Amino acid sequence: MSIHNLFLFLLSPVLVFGQNEMAKDTLFANGDSVVVTATRSERKLSNITVPVTIINAKTIQQNGSLRLTDILKEQTGLTLTSGFGAGVQLQGLNPDYTIILINGEPLVGRTAGVLDLNRIALGNIKKIEIVKGPSSSLYGSEAMAGVINIITDASNLIPLQASLRYGTYNTLDANVNNTMATKTLFYQGFYNYYNTDGYSIRPNSNNRVTTPINRLTTSQQFKYNVSDNTTLVFNTRLTDENIKSNITVSNGGVSINSNGNEHNTDINLAGTLNHRFSNTLKTSFRSYLTNYISSQDLLTLSGAPYNDLLNHLFQRVENQTDWTVSKTLSGIFGAGAVWEGVKSSRYDSEKVRKNNTIQYGFTQWEWTPINKFIIIGGVRFDQNAQYASAWSPKLSMLYKINPKHKIKLSIGQGFKAPDFRQLYLDFTNAAAGNYSVFGSAEAQKVIGQLNSLGQIGSLFNNFYALKSLQPESSTGIHLSWDWEPNQKTFISVQAFRNDIKNLIQVEQVGAYVSGAQIFSYLNIGRAFTQGVELETKYQFNQQWSWSGGYQYIVTGDKDQITQINNGTVYTRDANGYSKKLTLSEYVGLPNISKHKAQFKINYLTTHGLFANFRMVYRSRWAVNNNNGNDVYDNGDSFAAGYVSLHTAFGKDYTNGVSLQIGCDNITNYIDPINLSNLPGRTLYASFKYQLIKNKK
Amino acid sequence: MLKSITKITAIVCLLTNIYSCTKSSTETVTPSTPVTATVKDLLADSVTGIDPATQMPKSVGLYTYFNIEKNKIIALTDTANGNWDLAFKTTKILINGGTSGNAMGGAFIYNGLFDDLKSISNDSAFKVDNAPTSYAITTGSDKGWYHYDGQTNIVTPVAGRILVIRTAKGKYAKIEITSYCKGGVNLTPAASYEDILYKQRYYNFRYTYQPNGTKTF
Numbered sequence: 001m002s003i004h005n006l007f008l009f010l011l012s013p014v015l016v017f018g019q020n021e022m023a024k025d026t027l028f029a030n031g032d033s034v035v036v037t038a039t040r041s042e043r044k045l046s047n048i049t050v051p052v053t054i055i056n057a058k059t060i061q062q063n064g065s066l067r068l069t070d071i072l073k074e075q076t077g078l079t080l081t082s083g084f085g086a087g088v089q090l091q092g093l094n095p096d097y098t099i100i101l102i103n104g105e106p107l108v109g110r111t112a113g114v115l116d117l118n119r120i121a122l123g124n125i126k127k128i129e130i131v132k133g134p135s136s137s138l139y140g141s142e143a144m145a146g147v148i149n150i151i152t153d154a155s156n157l158i159p160l161q162a163s164l165r166y167g168t169y170n171t172l173d174a175n176v177n178n179t180m181a182t183k184t185l186f187y188q189g190f191y192n193y194y195n196t197d198g199y200s201i202r203p204n205s206n207n208r209v210t211t212p213i214n215r216l217t218t219s220q221q222f223k224y225n226v227s228d229n230t231t232l233v234f235n236t237r238l239t240d241e242n243i244k245s246n247i248t249v250s251n252g253g254v255s256i257n258s259n260g261n262e263h264n265t266d267i268n269l270a271g272t273l274n275h276r277f278s279n280t281l282k283t284s285f286r287s288y289l290t291n292y293i294s295s296q297d298l299l300t301l302s303g304a305p306y307n308d309l310l311n312h313l314f315q316r317v318e319n320q321t322d323w324t325v326s327k328t329l330s331g332i333f334g335a336g337a338v339w340e341g342v343k344s345s346r347y348d349s350e351k352v353r354k355n356n357t358i359q360y361g362f363t364q365w366e367w368t369p370i371n372k373f374i375i376i377g378g379v380r381f382d383q384n385a386q387y388a389s390a391w392s393p394k395l396s397m398l399y400k401i402n403p404k405h406k407i408k409l410s411i412g413q414g415f416k417a418p419d420f421r422q423l424y425l426d427f428t429n430a431a432a433g434n435y436s437v438f439g440s441a442e443a444q445k446v447i448g449q450l451n452s453l454g455q456i457g458s459l460f461n462n463f464y465a466l467k468s469l470q471p472e473s474s475t476g477i478h479l480s481w482d483w484e485p486n487q488k489t490f491i492s493v494q495a496f497r498n499d500i501k502n503l504i505q506v507e508q509v510g511a512y513v514s515g516a517q518i519f520s521y522l523n524i525g526r527a528f529t530q531g532v533e534l535e536t537k538y539q540f541n542q543q544w545s546w547s548g549g550y551q552y553i554v555t556g557d558k559d560q561i562t563q564i565n566n567g568t569v570y571t572r573d574a575n576g577y578s579k580k581l582t583l584s585e586y587v588g589l590p591n592i593s594k595h596k597a598q599f600k601i602n603y604l605t606t607h608g609l610f611a612n613f614r615m616v617y618r619s620r621w622a623v624n625n626n627n628g629n630d631v632y633d634n635g636d637s638f639a640a641g642y643v644s645l646h647t648a649f650g651k652d653y654t655n656g657v658s659l660q661i662g663c664d665n666i667t668n669y670i671d672p673i674n675l676s677n678l679p680g681r682t683l684y685a686s687f688k689y690q691l692i693k694n695k696k
Numbered sequence: 697m698l699k700s701i702t703k704i705t706a707i708v709c710l711l712t713n714i715y716s717c718t719k720s721s722t723e724t725v726t727p728s729t730p731v732t733a734t735v736k737d738l739l740a741d742s743v744t745g746i747d748p749a750t751q752m753p754k755s756v757g758l759y760t761y762f763n764i765e766k767n768k769i770i771a772l773t774d775t776a777n778g779n780w781d782l783a784f785k786t787t788k789i790l791i792n793g794g795t796s797g798n799a800m801g802g803a804f805i806y807n808g809l810f811d812d813l814k815s816i817s818n819d820s821a822f823k824v825d826n827a828p829t830s831y832a833i834t835t836g837s838d839k840g841w842y843h844y845d846g847q848t849n850i851v852t853p854v855a856g857r858i859l860v861i862r863t864a865k866g867k868y869a870k871i872e873i874t875s876y877c878k879g880g881v882n883l884t885p886a887a888s889y890e891d892i893l894y895k896q897r898y899y900n901f902r903y904t905y906q907p908n909g910t911k912t913f
Contacts, residue, residue: 118908515836570809570856576874576882576900578855624885628843628854637884673886 006575036104037129037149039364040138040332041374049376049396050410051478051494053077053130060122062602062610064648064662064684066165066173066194068120068128068150069677073597074616076549077132077533081591082677085116090590091132091496091528092553093145097416097474099135101149103235105270106142108314108340109292113419119239119266121217123163123175124190126151133496134414134476136392137378140360144414145498146476152190152219157181160691163658167684171196186223192216198244199679204325215241237268245298260298260306267291270278281322288316288334288378309350311343312420335361342420344695346427354424357430358384358417358692372400382415386441388422389416406482415471422469422504422521437506440469443520447510455512462522463509470523474500490537497530526558527589542606548599555588560631571635572627574648585634587622593641597617608652617643623674639674650686658688730906730913732871733767737878738899740784746893753849753893757896759783759790762863764869764905778864786897787842787851787876789833791807794824799864803832805840806858810872810902813858816911822862833859848885851876861903868906870913 001558033056038048045054048228048307055071065071065593068085072078079089086096096113099106100120128150135143159516161177176191219237228233245263268290276282296308318336325331341353364378375397383389394412401407421443430432438446444466450456480494503525508519531553538546563569569581596618603611619641622632645667650660668681740760743753761770761780770780778799783790792801802822806813823832834840841859843852859871877883880900883892906911 093837568807568856570854572855572874572882576880578857578872580809624845624848625843626852626882626884628838628852629856662751 004309008052029562033127034596035133036151037101037147040104040320047374049374049398049408050135051132051408051480051496053132055128055130057126059283059378060125060128062612062648062650062660063600063614063646064660064664064686065122068117068122071122071128072117074404074600074614075130076535076596076598077551078130078594079394079593079618080677081114082675084111084114086118087114088117088148089592090130090148090203091498091531091533092555092589093474093498093500094591096419097142097144097472099139099142099147101139102237102268103152104149105268105269105286105288105290105316106139106314107266107268107292108290108312109264109266109294109310110419111294111310112421119215119241119264120150121175121192121194121215121239122190123173123192123217124152124177124219132494133410133478134392134394134412134474134498136382136390136414137380137394137412138362138455140358140380140392141390141415141471142381142415144416144472144500145413149410151220153459158690158692161689163686163688165200165660165684165686168682169197169199169679171224171682171684173686176371184225186221188221190217190219192218196317210243214242215239221547231274233270233272233274235268235270235272237266237640239266240264245296260296261300262294262296264294265292281321283319285323286316286318286320288314288318290314292626303508307345309343311353311355313339313341329365331363331365333361335359342424343493344420344424345491346421347424347439348426348446354420356384356420357385358382374398382417384417387418387468390417390471390473404484408478408482410478411476413473413475415473417471418469418504418521434512434514435519436512436516437519440466440521443509447518457511457513457515457519459510462507462520465522466520467507469504469521472500472502472504472523474498488539490535492533492535494535495531496533500525500527500529503527523643524559527556528558529553529555529589529592543603545602545604546599547602548597550595550597553592554594556586557589557631558680561586563665564631569631571633581629581631581633587632587634587636590622590625593618593621595641608658610651610653611649612647614646615643616646617641639671642669642671642675644669644678656690656692658686658690660686660688711743718729729908730904732902732904734900734902735762735767736880736900738762738769738784738901740897740899741786742897743894755786757785759785764863764903765865765867765907779865781861781869784899787844788831789841790825791832791861791908793862794832795827796825797864800862800866801832801864802862804860805834806860806870807856808858809856810858810870810904812862813870814913816860816868816910820860822860842876845885848883848887850883850885851896852882852889863905867909868913869903870912871901871903875899 023298033045034042034055035045035048035052035054036042038050038052052073061073065070069080072088073080077091081087081089081095088098089095090098094113095115100115109115122239128148131147133146135147139147157179159179160641167172172195174193178189180187193216196212200210217239222234224232241264244263245260265611270286270288273285292312298306309480316336316338318334320334322332323330338358341355343350343353347354360380360382362378362380364376366374366376368374378394379391381391392413392619396410399407422439424439425437426442426446428436433527447456447463468695476496478494478496480492483491502523504521504523505525506519507522508517512518531551534550537550564581564583564586567580570578571581571585573579579604598616600612600614621636622636623639624637625632626636644665646664648660648662650658652658664682665678665680670678715761738760741755741758743755745754747754758772760783761775762782763770763779763864764781778792781801782791790796791803792799802824804820804823825831841853841857853873855878861871863869863870874880875882876896876899878895878898887891906913
């Protein structure tokens with residue numbers, strides 16, 4: 001879709017009603033597509049100054065992806081993580097540091113920093129935009145590694161579309177999309193039902209890696225064209241999931257087996273008023289409310305209840321005004337306020353909501369002094385009640401050397417605010433030695449009270465170092481070079497480096513009289529990630545095409561590197577004898593693969609027949625510090641590197657019927673301990689019907 | 697079942713002996729003749745099963761006593777007086793001094809490499825056991841000689857931690873524990889439940905003992 005079409009569409013959806021929706025999605029469809037996430041305004045991809053990946057609906061459908069995790073794992077620079085749900089690591093940074101947006105509004109409800117991406121159904125997605133590099137200058141907290149923005153399919157004007165898919169593990173996925181439009185009103189609804197029996201990849205265990213789940217997702221979009229220059233948009237989204245849990249928690253030598261139900265609800269409500277004053281000035285008011293409620297009601301085998309509750313409420317109002325000063329200069333201004341609160345059974349009382357308010361303002365200016373050169377500078381300021389405020393500047397530029405070569409450079413700062421857990425956790429693990437973890441906002445008070453009751457045995461230096469937490473922050477530099485030697489070939493090379501400081505880590509601050517440990521959170525870590533990414537695309541002929549990507553990444557904890565250089569970190573040789581660890585044996589941060597690669601071979605005919613074959617490779621990654629030196633090195637345990645292969649075939653008929661079959665993980669590669677999110681071989685078949693309107 | 701103990705007397709020591717003998721005729725100082733040996737699979741309170749009520753491993757609860765000078769496990773009936781230097785039960789190691797014994801035993805933990813510890817400096821303070829609050833060889837994960845992973849229940853000796861021992865008779869030794877697992881290997885999280893339960897509590901270590909009473913190895 002061209003920028004012109006999008007512009008028309010925004011103003012008046014009905015104008016594009018009669019156009020052919022089954023847009024041709026060639027390999028280079030991205031070439032003229034529109035990106036909104038990079039600048040918070042519609043820009044042609046060819047004018048974007050920062051590294052961006054776009055995944056379009058056709059790719060999602062032809063890959064047979066159902067949930068957001070399915071498609072993200074096949075992207076360069078992205079790696080899935082398991083534990084507390086499926087998160088995504090972006091350029092080596094943990095899931096905590098990537099903000100997940102739906103139509104520009106953030107999702108909340110993270111467990112241990114991870115937002116479970118399986119919550120997000122893909123049936124109504126128009127495209128996914130991934131911006132790599134710190135983007136807090138536009139998005140504030142969490143946009144430290146980058147931004148993933150999921151844009152729902154508002155352009156799809158097919159009146160009715162239904163699909164059904166069935167596969168291994170009794171996995172059923174049903175979708176209905178419907179659209180109604182008049183001159184001034186537009187409605188789109190999406191309903192998804194997903195059910196799976198789950199799977200167990202541990203032999204002789206009733207412990208299911210993925211437990212039986214059913215999920216219902218529905219989203220609705222209403223649009224009202226008040227006038228030629230004013231539109232009102234209202235979006236709702238609801239995800240409701242039930243998970244049958246049968247989990248074993250092993251801690252401190254004690255295994256507790258629990259049975260029960262986990263119920264998660266995610267509600268999102270967004271209202272937007274867009275108004276265009278003139279061709280050069282437009283504004284939008286956005287209000288947003290989201291509530292994530294997660295409850296676990298489990299019974300242990302001995303009959304004791306185990307309940308866990310998390311209730312995260314997030315409300316935001318925001319205004320953004322876009323001003324085109326001249327042909328070469330344009331700017332945006334924005335300001336907003338957030339009211340946010342969390343109730344949790346892991347805080348001092350699950351009845352009391354812990355609150356925070358944030359006020360922020362941002363501006364960004366885009367200057368095109370000559371046709372070949374675009375420079376964008378922006379800054380955002382976030383001020384809040386609970387932790388230190390943050391300035392987030394960013395500068396990025398694009399230079400088009402000639403039609404074949406482009407160079408992009410961006411330098412930005414990102415931050416992640418301390419989350420509620422790091423501020424308010426009040427958790428004592430009775431199952432594992434009665435150790436306690438207290439959030440930093442209350443640790444001194446709580447421990448002081450315990451001390452006056454005579455329960456504290458010792459206080460460490462870290463206790464006296466406790467203070468108001470700073471946001472974790474990173475400075476990222478991205479340099480990329482895009483080369484299109486001919487119409488059939490695209491090559492992009494990108495180098496990046498992120499320097500992270502003020503990492504928030506759990507540290508022991510004292511001990512009870514009994515000797516049980518007391519922990520809290522301190523800003524102490526410094527780390528870096530750096531690497532190279534390569535992306536290639538090649539169109540062999542009308543039918544066959546290739547796309548492939550590779551990432552090489554090096555990471556490290558700067559304080560650990562200092563210790564290694566000082567010769568105070570030890571490891572063991574083949575005899576088991578201690579020796580000094582050398583820097584060459586150091587592997588950096590855990591859970592990061594040095595090499596990750598993937599490719600896809602795509603076949604597509606003009607008759608709607610399609611097929612693809614995909615491969616994803618990930619090299620080994622450190623999972624456990626075996627030799628007790630607190631540093632990940634070659635002597636520790638690693639998850640083995642692996643290759644997974646996937647394929648899908650299908651045909652789109654002209655009468656609106658589509659059929660598809662596929663096989664994921666063809667070679668049945670499993671690693672029950674380290675890859676709980678990779679099931680064995682799965683087969684599926686799906687049927688889709690679109691009611692195509694023929695009227696003009 | 698007690699494990700066999702292999703003794704390796706370094707040829708270096710023999711050579712030093714010969715060399716020293718010729719030299720001692722002219723010098724009054726007793727020459728250094730440190731003895732280096734390795735001990736394999738010293739079992740410290742074997743696991744006999746799982747207590748169904750607490751889910752904790754069951755065991756007899758007895759210490760294994762060891763004499764460094766003789767490089768020998770001491771029978772439980774023969775542990776009186778200064779007959780033993782170290783006593784092992786799970787991850788706890790006693791020395792023959794303080795609340796644990798009447799002899800001259802003491803210890804402290806040195807951070808560094810076994811070979812780099814060539815002599816014990818005179819200002820090093822040897823601690824004695826003060827049960828149950830403190831032990832000369834500090835107990836607890838990461839505090840003394842081992843790291844305990846609460847998720848996997850695997851105990852791993854921390855690299856670069858040397859136990860500096862004063863024996864029952866007041867002589868000095870240095871010890872490096874290399875493994876807490878049968879066969880001298882270290883378990884990984886992929887190890888089976890049975891291996892984690894039954895193959896741990898086997899001490900593998902090397903030591904150097906200085907019989908002449910000096911603090912030089």
